[in-house]
Each structure stands twice: as structure tokens, then as C-alpha cells.
Amino acid sequence: MRFSPIPRGVYPGFSALDPEALAARGIRLVLADLDNTLVPYRVAQPSPQLTAWRDALDAQGIALFILSNSRKPGRAQNFAQALGVPFQGRSGKPRRRGYLQAMERMGCTPAQTVMVGDQIFTDTLGANNAGVTPLLVEPIQLAGNPGRYLRYAAETPFRLLGKRRPFL
Template sequence: MAFPLTAHWAGRSIYDIDPAALARRGIRLLLADLDNTLVPYGVPEPTEQVREWTAALERHGVTLFVLSNNRHPERPGRFSKALGVPFIGHAGKPKTGSFYKAMEQMGRTAEETAIVGDQIFTDILGGRNAGVFTLLVEPIRLAGNPGRYLRYAVEWPFRALTKRRTKPL
């Protein structure tokens, strides 16, 4: 079994993820963390660039599904509704229950599912434990919370290892 704190793939941002490459891998459901993965913390609605990327996913048969640990259900709900995608808020990552619930809701298997996120100890660990393909991106913005800097420092060796092992999608 692979080490659960390394992702299968790493890139700078979601825009480094090629929707066609996901489709070629058989991925039909892309779970996505919200804050600092799709948009910075506090941005209430999708940007035009996120909308265009989501449309590109859809053109290749990949459904985006927001899987957020945000404890305020109105945040992921508002964002997802504006984007026209399903979501689970207060997901409890890295626990796997929300991963399985999303896959069941969308009629997809772990082999057809991937997750993209900016955090090793929630998104990647949870995805690995749920048996899905894991995609690690850099946090959009660390500013504003000293705890984020500390968490990022602790994650750094696992990020470096993932980047070293990453091959094109």
C-alpha cells in the first residue's frame, strides 16, 4: 500500500489539472475541497475562471462535487449552488464517510473518483483511505491565519515527496 500522506499527483493549482487527462484515467467524479483549493477563504461565489474550469470538466464527462470541511453549511451551499454542482459541507475529512456518501449519491465507484485539495492531513489522507485518486494543489493563500503556516510547514516533507514522484496525468 502507498504511503497515505502522499498524493498521486501534485500541481500548482486546479488549473494544472487537465480534464481530458482525468477522463482518460476513467475519472467521472472529482471531489474538490473549497477553501484555498477552488477559491481563497471567504470568497462567497465561484470566479469566472472556476466556472470555466468546471465547464471543461463537464465537457469531458467529469462531475465536480464540493466536499468541504467548512462548519458553516451556508458557505459551501451558496458556492455550490452558484456553480451548479452538488456538495457536502462539514464533511469531517479525513474521515471517509463523506467520500463514500458523495460517491453513492453520484453513483460512482472509488475507481471513478478523484479528490483535489490543498491539505495533506484532510484531503489527501481522506482520499487515500477512501481509495480514490488524489490530487494535491498549493494553497491559494496562507495569509491571515498563523495556524495555516504551521500546518503547511508540517506538511512540507510530504508535499516535496509527492512532487518528486508526480508524473503527468
């Protein structure tokens, strides 16, 4: 377990993560952030593209699990139910506890798990801290919150380093 903000690759979006390639690396569990990773903020239903990706993961024997920090009551639960996957809301990322609880629930080890997220200081940092491989995706949308622009600007050096060390 190491404290590092550097991801194992930076990908255009979740659909760029090939389920067959993940399975070939021994991955059995994909933990995924919800907002700005799988769907834009406030979107309540999964897209056909997300549903197809979930099905492709499932065909490779890989479970998709939503690991969200959302504080909105029912946000992660309702979305996960619509997608038909397990979830954990208010996960406390970047703390290790949420990652470890999710893996325990799913019967997987850190070596069998990746975390897909759009933020360095929650998703990537927490995954590395828990021994999980962090796969960073570009955020779906930045508009609407000036704080996001500042946060993503601060993440730029780590994103650049992550691009040099792809997992897939």
C-alpha cells in the same frame, strides 16, 4: 484502502488539472475542497476560471462535487449553488465516510474518482483512506492564520514525496 499522507502529484492549482487527461485516466468524478483550493477563504462567488474548468470537466463527462469541511452555515451550499454543482458540507475529512457518501450520491467508484485539495492531513489522507486518488494543489493563500503556516510546514515532506509521483 491505505492510510497514507502522500498525494499523487502536487499541482499549482485546480486549473492545472486537465479535464481531458483526467477523462483518459477513467475519472468520472472530481471531489474538490472549497476554501483555499477552488477559491480563497470567504469568497462567495466562483471565478470565471473556475466556471470554465467546471464546463471543461462537464464536456469530458466528469462531474465536479464540492466536498467541504466548512462549519459555516450555508458556506458550501451557497457556493455550490452559485457554481451549479452538488456539494457536501461538514464532510468530516479525513474520515472515509464523507468520501464514500459523495461517491454513492454520484454513482461512482473510488477508481473513477479523484480528490482535489490543498491540505495533506484532511484532503489527501482522507482520499487515500477511502481509496480515492488524491491530487494536491498549492494553497491559494496562507496569509491571515499563523496555524496554517505551521500546518503547511508539517506537510512539506509529504508534498515533496507527492511531487515525485504525479497522476497526470
